[in-house]
Amino acid sequence: MKPKIILILTVLIVLTAYLSLKPAFKQDSKAEQSKKGEKTMLKKVEKTDKEWKEMLTPEQYRVMRKRGTEIAFSGKYNDYYEKGSYFCAGCGTPLFSSKTKYDHGTGWPSFTAPVDENHIAYFDDYSHFMHRTEVRCAVCGAHLGHVFDDGPEPTYKHYCINSVSLDFKPAEEGVEVTKSLNDQPAEKAKKAVKSETATFAAGCFWGVEYKFRQIPGVLKTEVGYTGGKVKNPTYKQVCTDKTGHAEAIKITFDPSRISYESLLEFFFSFHDPTQLNRQGPDIGKQYRSSVFYHSEEQKEAAEKMVKQLEKSGRFRRPIATEIVPASEFYRAEEYHQRYYEKRMKGSQGGCSTDSCTIK
Ligand SMILES: [Zn+2]
Numbered sequence: 001m002k003p004k005i006i007l008i009l010t011v012l013i014v015l016t017a018y019l020s021l022k023p024a025f026k027q028d029s030k031a032e033q034s035k036k037g038e039k040t041m042l043k044k045v046e047k048t049d050k051e052w053k054e055m056l057t058p059e060q061y062r063v064m065r066k067r068g069t070e071i072a073f074s075g076k077y078n079d080y081y082e083k084g085s086y087f088c089a090g091c092g093t094p095l096f097s098s099k100t101k102y103d104h105g106t107g108w109p110s111f112t113a114p115v116d117e118n119h120i121a122y123f124d125d126y127s128h129f130m131h132r133t134e135v136r137c138a139v140c141g142a143h144l145g146h147v148f149d150d151g152p153e154p155t156y157k158h159y160c161i162n163s164v165s166l167d168f169k170p171a172e173e174g175v176e177v178t179k180s181l182n183d184q185p186a187e188k189a190k191k192a193v194k195s196e197t198a199t200f201a202a203g204c205f206w207g208v209e210y211k212f213r214q215i216p217g218v219l220k221t222e223v224g225y226t227g228g229k230v231k232n233p234t235y236k237q238v239c240t241d242k243t244g245h246a247e248a249i250k251i252t253f254d255p256s257r258i259s260y261e262s263l264l265e266f267f268f269s270f271h272d273p274t275q276l277n278r279q280g281p282d283i284g285k286q287y288r289s290s291v292f293y294h295s296e297e298q299k300e301a302a303e304k305m306v307k308q309l310e311k312s313g314r315f316r317r318p319i320a321t322e323i324v325p326a327s328e329f330y331r332a333e334e335y336h337q338r339y340y341e342k343r344m345k346g347s348q349g350g351c352s353t354d355s356c357t358i359k
Contacts, residue, residue, distance in 0.1 A: 033087040042118060045091040045140040048164025056090070060164045064090055064142040068136070068162075075163025079103075084170040085115070086161075091140035093119050095166065096159070104151070104158055105338045109166065112151050122147070135159060150218075153252075156219045188237040195219055196255050198263050199226060199292035199326050202247035203279025204341040208249050211270050213338070217258030221338075222250045224331045226292060227324065235333055241284040246293065250329050260298055264291070264305050273309075274317040292326040299323060 047055070052065050062068040073079075077086070086096040086109075096111045104110035116118045118138060125134040125146065135144045144165045151158030202208045205223040213221055225233050228245030238245045253263065271279055271289060279287045293299040302323045310319055331337075 012044045018180055021269060042139055043278075047140075052090070057164070060089060063164050064144075064161045067143040069145075069164045070108070070164055075108060077109040077166055078107060080109070080168070082168065082169055082170055082177055086111075086166040086168050088137040088140060088142055088144075088165045089165050090137060090142040092167070093139040095119055095137065095144070096161070098171070102152060103159065105342045108145065108160050109150070109163055111161065112155045112157055114159065120144075126267060134163070145267040150213065150219075152220055156254075166330075187195070189337060194255060195252050195262065197294050197326075198253060198260060198298070199248055199294065200263075200267050201227070201248040201288060201290040201292070202267060202273075203247070203289070204282050205247040205249055205336065207330070208247075208271075209338065210340040212249060212251055212263075212266070213341070215253075215258060215263070217254050217256075217264060218251055218263075219254055220252035221341075222329075222331055223336050224248060224250060224329050225286075226250075226327055226329045227290060231328075232330055235336065238286050239284075243286075245286060245330070246288050246290050246298045247286050247332075248290070248329065256324075261301050261305070264302060267291070268305065268321075269310060272315075273319045273321040274315050276320040288322040291321060291323045293323060294326045299325075 010349060030216065034257070049065070053061055063070055081098065081101065083098050085094055086101075087094050094115050095108075096113075097115050100112045102110055102112065116224045117244040121138040121141070123134040123136060125132045132146045132148070135147050136142060137144060142165055143162075145159065145161040148160060149156060200208070200212075209221050209223050212218055225238050225243070225245035226248045228238070228243040230237060230243040230245070233243045233245055237243050238247065251263065253260075273289045275289065277283070277285045277288045279289070291298075291302040293302060302321075306319050306321060306323070309315065335342075
């Protein structure tokens with residue numbers, strides 16, 4: 001019996017390893033099909049492993065040829081915003097323009113679109129027990145990074161690229177990619193993605209933003225202050241509890257992927273809406289539970305959900321969440337944006353005791 005079990009286990013382990021690796025090297029058939037015609041126009045650069053090793057630095061070889069990842073915040077182009085173009089460090093193919101570069105706060109250069117979709121190849125990547133879309137140079141096959149759906153307007157794409165896979169050339173050298181399709185895919189995407197706005201407050205905005213950013217269909221988030229009386233408040237002012245503002249999150253979402261009702265359900269699931277003007281250890285009116293509605297439909301949906309929740313008996317005390325019209329939203333200081341992603345990656349908690357002092 002025992003050797004049999006060992007045999008079965010061995011077969012399972014080998015099979016799992018094979019399956020988890022195999023798709024990573026197999027080109028996404030959809031991407032392949034859609035670009036087949038155009039891609040044949042690009043002359044591929046092919047080199048032996050030995051040739052790549054000689055040509056690239058050890059770190060470039062590790063990232064570009066062995067699909068490695070440079071350490072976050074270590075790359076030369078992470079915090080770099082000169083005007084110009086980014087080329088493949090392996091073959092010189094133009095890949096990205098500074099026009100689409102932005103700070104995603106995750107420690108790698110981020111772009112909303114490539115200069116030309118034909119210069120990029122997409123692959124399914126099942127490594128690390130998750131599914132991601134790998135991005136490679138279509139000409140030489142160099143690993144560049146991954147693309148995610150959590151980018152900013154107008155494409156909502158987030159090309160997360162390793163600095164070592166790129167070579168930057170400033171615009172002054174006349175090498176800016178003029179044939180750039182930068183603006184075209186962006187325009188197309190603008191029309192294609194319909195978006196709506198939702199604003200909530202549920203205690204310290206660090207944790208609230210982190211939680212909402214995990215939801216598919218949430219395109220963009222911003223933390224800030226709203227519902228108070230002072231114009232352009234600072235974090236310090238809001239902390240005094242005298243401005244009337246709540247620490248809030250403004251969400252841009254794709255209603256074809258997630259409904260406002262589902263966002264409401266989620267909102268009521270992760271915080272205690274029965275606590276008045278506090279959330280756990282965070283005490284003060286700035287930590288109140290609020291739905292800031294942007295339309296009559298949103299108002300009705302929120303009121304309906306509160307009624308349902310009260311009827312359900314899920315909470316022992318009455319729901320204290322205020323449902324009020326959205327007023328001016330003041331974006332919080334940059335260091336509060338995507339706080340957990342930047343500093344405490346993986347942590348899902350709320351804020352520590354007396355977070356106003358810590359922040
Ligand atoms: Zn290349």
